[in-house]
Amino acid sequence: MSENTTTTPKTVTRPKLEKPKLYKVILYNDDYTPREFVTLVLRAVFRIAEETGYRIMMTAHKLGSCVVVVCSKEIAETKVTEAMDLAKEAGFPMLMKTEPED
Ligand code: TYC
Numbered sequence: 001m002s003e004n005t006t007t008t009p010k011t012v013t014r015p016k017l018e019k020p021k022l023y024k025v026i027l028y029n030d031d032y033t034p035r036e037f038v039t040l041v042l043r044a045v046f047r048i049a050e051e052t053g054y055r056i057m058m059t060a061h062k063l064g065s066c067v068v069v070v071c072s073k074e075i076a077e078t079k080v081t082e083a084m085d086l087a088k089e090a091g092f093p094m095l096m097k098t099e100p101e102d
Pocket of ligand 1: 029031058094
């Protein structure tokens, strides 16, 4: 048999790349934050159009909570901090939380 045969590998191994985890931003209803303020914050912080923001706000108002966006952990946490800082400054108890997507 020849000494200089070349062999082709039968299998190719690729390193498994972890899919980045996604996080939900959830808006919770309360009895004190004005509807207009919630809609305004959704527009200012999440760049959500007024009509969509109104629908998200009304869903939280009626059902108790609503998913605002799904994004990376870092963006979700930054946006929640920005939104809740605005609420705190204005003296409203508006609550948002991040939660890993299942
Ligand atoms: N429930 C509030 C009101 O009637 C409005 C509201 C909606 C507050 C959604 C928070 O996440 C919220 N003024």
